[in-house]
Amino acid sequence: MPCQAKFVFGASLLVLLACLITPVLAQTDSTEELRREAFRQTASIQQGGRHWLIFETEFFTIHHQSTNAPDPVACQELDSFVTRTLNSLDPNGLAIQTLRENKLAYYLCNDATVEILTGYQTKGMADLAGRAVISSHFPHFHELAHLLVHLLMEEKPSQTHPLVQEGLACLIGGRWGRAPQTVLYTGWVHRNFGMGELADALTRDGFYSLPGGADVAYPMGAVLCEIVRRQAGWNGVMELNKKLSGTVEFVSSLSAVDVEEYVAEICGWDDETAGVELKNRMANIWPEFRRCGIYPAESIPTVEPTWEYSDSLSQVKLWNGQTSQVVWVKSDQFPVFLLSPNQNSSRAFSSLFKDHLPLKQYLGQRYGLRCDPENIALYDYATNQLVATWVASFTDEMDGCGTSQTGLLFEIGSQGGSALEPSEIRWNSIAIP
Numbered sequence: 001m002p003c004q005a006k007f008v009f010g011a012s013l014l015v016l017l018a019c020l021i022t023p024v025l026a027q028t029d030s031t032e033e034l035r036r037e038a039f040r041q042t043a044s045i046q047q048g049g050r051h052w053l054i055f056e057t058e059f060f061t062i063h064h065q066s067t068n069a070p071d072p073v074a075c076q077e078l079d080s081f082v083t084r085t086l087n088s089l090d091p092n093g094l095a096i097q098t099l100r101e102n103k104l105a106y107y108l109c110n111d112a113t114v115e116i117l118t119g120y121q122t123k124g125m126a127d128l129a130g131r132a133v134i135s136s137h138f139p140h141f142h143e144l145a146h147l148l149v150h151l152l153m154e155e156k157p158s159q160t161h162p163l164v165q166e167g168l169a170c171l172i173g174g175r176w177g178r179a180p181q182t183v184l185y186t187g188w189v190h191r192n193f194g195m196g197e198l199a200d201a202l203t204r205d206g207f208y209s210l211p212g213g214a215d216v217a218y219p220m221g222a223v224l225c226e227i228v229r230r231q232a233g234w235n236g237v238m239e240l241n242k243k244l245s246g247t248v249e250f251v252s253s254l255s256a257v258d259v260e261e262y263v264a265e266i267c268g269w270d271d272e273t274a275g276v277e278l279k280n281r282m283a284n285i286w287p288e289f290r291r292c293g294i295y296p297a298e299s300i301p302t303v304e305p306t307w308e309y310s311d312s313l314s315q316v317k318l319w320n321g322q323t324s325q326v327v328w329v330k331s332d333q334f335p336v337f338l339l340s341p342n343q344n345s346s347r348a349f350s351s352l353f354k355d356h357l358p359l360k361q362y363l364g365q366r367y368g369l370r371c372d373p374e375n376i377a378l379y380d381y382a383t384n385q386l387v388a389t390w391v392a393s394f395t396d397e398m399d400g401c402g403t404s405q406t407g408l409l410f411e412i413g414s415q416g417g418s419a420l421e422p423s424e425i426r427w428n429s430i431a432i433p
Contacts, residue, residue, distance in 0.1 A: 031158040031247045041118055042130035048117040049107045049134075058082075059099045065109035070138055071349045073366065073382040078106075078139040085148050085172055088234045095152060104147065105132035123176060126150070137351075139383055141173030148172075149241060157245035161254060162207045164244050166214075167221020168237060171229070175218055177352065179380075179387045184226070185292035187219030189394050192290075196220060198282050199275075202256035223289075224263075227281050231267035240266050293388025294376050296400045297326050297411045309430050315407070318427060323414045325425070327369070330407030331432070334372035338427040339365040350381040360431055367425055371408055376401065378412060388412060 052063040055070060058079045062070055082104075086095050111123065114136050118125050124135025126146040133143045146169050150156065169175070170183045178186065190196055196216040201207045210217045228237050243262045244254065257275070264274035305317040314331035316338060329336055337357060343364030353362045356370065356379070368379045378388040390410065392398045401410045 031249065034158050034248055038127075038129045041125075042127055042132075044119070045107055045117045045127055045130060045132060045134050048113065049109070052107070052109075056103070059103055060106045061103050062106045062108060065107075065113060068349065069347055070108060071364075071382060072345055072347055073343070073364065074139050074384075077383050078144075081139065081141055081144065081173070082148065085145065086152075088172075089148070089238060090152055095148075104144075105130065106138075107132060107134040108138050109134070109136060111136045128156075137176065137384065140176075141383075141385075142169050142175045143173075145169040145173035149238070152238070153242065153245070157247075159245065159248045159251045160241060161204060161244035161251050161259065163201050163217070163221040163224060163259070164237075164241050165221075166218045167223070167225040168241055170218050170222035171225045171237075174385060177385055179385045180222070181289075182292055182386050182389060183219050183222050184289040185389065186215070187223050188286055188289035189391075190216045190219065191286050192394065198224065198279070199256060202259045203254060204252050206256070223282065223285060224278075227278075227285060228263060228267060236266045290395060291413075292390070293413050294378060294390040295411055295413065296390075296397065296402075297409045300328060300409060301326055307427055309427075311430070313432065314430060316427070316430060325412045326409070327371075327412065328407050328409050329371045331371075331404070333432055334404060335375075335432075336371045337431045338369040338371070339429050339431060340367040340425050341365065341428050350384060352379060352384040353381045357431055365429075369412075369427070373399065373401070373403055373408060376408065376410055 049063040049065075052065055053067065053069070055062045055064060055075070057075050059082045060075075060078060062075070064070060082099065083096065086093070086099075090096070105127075107117070109117075114124060114134055115121050117134060123137045124133060124140040124143045126133055126143040128147060128150045131147065131151070133140055133147060135143060146165070149165075149168060149172075171180055174180045175183050190212065195212045196210050198220055201210050201217050201220055207217050207221075210220075225237050225240075228240055232239070240262060243266075244251065244259065260274040260278055261271050263269075263278055264271050269277045300317075301319045301321075303319065306320040307316075307318045309316040313333055314329070314336055316330075316336070317328045319326040327338075329338075343366065345364045348362055348364035350362050353360075353365070353368065356368065362381070364382075366380065366382050368381055370377045370379065374392045376390045377386055379385065380387050390401065392400055402408045
C-alpha cells in the first residue's frame with residue numbers, strides 16, 4: 001500500500017473507531033477465580049453507588065453520579081432496546097414481564113469511577129451477578145446485550161466463548177458508540193485490508209490474541225452470529241451461545257473444529273465439510289457490509305428540494321424520497337454539521353454532541369450529519385452512536401461523493417439503522433465548528 005494511501009486509511013480509521021478507548025481483553029484461568037472476581041465487582045459497584053441519585057424507567061433503576069438525571073430520549077431508547085431485544089430472543093414475552101416487576105440496575109458515572117468500582121480501565125461493563133450495567137456511556141447497549149442474554153440462559157455459565165459472546169452483543173447492541181450495522185461495516189473494512197481471519201479466532205486463546213485486538217475480533221464474531229441467525233434464527237444464535245458456554249476449563253478446551261461442528265449442527269450443515277461451509281459463508285456475506293447507510297448518489301433530483309439552506313459559506317439541499325434521502329452540500333469550509341430540530345427538554349445531554357461541537361449548546365437535536373469530502377457520518381446524539389457512514393478511502397472512492405468545488409452529493413438509505421427513519425429527519429440548522 002503506498003505511503004499516502006496508508007496515511008489516508010489510518011486517518012479514516014481513527015475517524016471511524018475513535019469513539020471510545022478499547023479495553024484490554026481479559027481472560028480468567030479458572031471458574032473459581034472468575035466467581036470471586038464477579039462477587040468482588042458486584043459488591044464494589046453496589047457499595048460505590050449506594051448514595052447516588054436514582055431515576056426510574058420501565059425496566060431500570062438508574063443510579064446516576066451527576067445531579068442531572070439522564071437524557072429522557074436516551075432513557076426511552078434504553079427501554080425500547082430491552083423490548084426490541086427480548087421480543088427477538090424471548091418470543092414468549094416472559095422476561096419482559098419479569099423485568100417490569102424486578103428492574104435492572106444501571107450505574108451511570110464518569111470514567112474514573114467506572115475504573116475504581118470495576119477494577120478495569122474501561123468505559124463500561126455488565127455486572128452479570130448484580131443484574132446491572134455500570135458505564136460512563138449512555139445508553140451502553142453492548143453491555144446491556146450481555147446482561148439480557150445472560151438473564152435468558154436457564155443455566156448461568158461461568159464463561160462463554162468470546163467469539164459468540166462478543167459477536168452476539170455487537171450484533172444486538174453495537175459496540176461503544178457504533179450501531180450494529182456500523183460494527184458489521186467495520187468488519188468489512190478490516191476484511192478488505194486483510195486484517196484477521198475467522199479461522200484464527202475460533203478458539204478462546206485465538207480470539208484474545210488476534211492481531212488488531214478487539215476492533216478486529218468483535219466484528220468478526222458479529223458476522224458469524226449473523227450467518228447463524230440467517231440460517232437458524234435468533235433461537236439458533238442463542239443455542240450456539242449455550243453450547244459454547246460452561247466452565248472456564250470447558251470454554252478454553254474448545255478447538256476450532258469443535259466450534260465449526262457446533263455451528264454446522266445448528267445450521268443443518270454436514271459436519272464433515274463444516275469448516276469449508278463456514279469459510280464460504282463468511283466470504284459470501286462480507287460484501288453486503290461494504291455500505292453503511294450512506295453512499296454516493298447518481299444524480300441531483302430534478303424536483304424541488306424538501307429543504308434547503310444557504311449562507312456566505314455554504315449551500316445545502318435535501319430531497320426526501322420513499323426509500324432514501326439525497327443530500328447536496330457545498331461549502332468553503334469543512335466539516336459541515338447538519339442538525340435535526342431542537343427538542344424542548346431541561347435534561348437534554350449528549351456526550352457525543354459535546355465532543356463534536358464543544359462551543360454549541362445541545363438542545364436535544366436527535367441527529368447530526370457530519371460532512372466532508374473524505375468522510376460523511378450520521379450520528380444519533382441521543383444514544384451517542386454512529387449509525388451510518390461513508391469513508392472514501394475504505395471503498396476506494398476518493399471524490400466519490402464529489403469535491404469541495406462541486407459539492408458533495410450522497411444518499412442516506414432507509415437501512416441506516418433499525419431505530420432510525422431517515423425519511424422523517426428534517427434538518428433546520430447548520431453548524432460549522
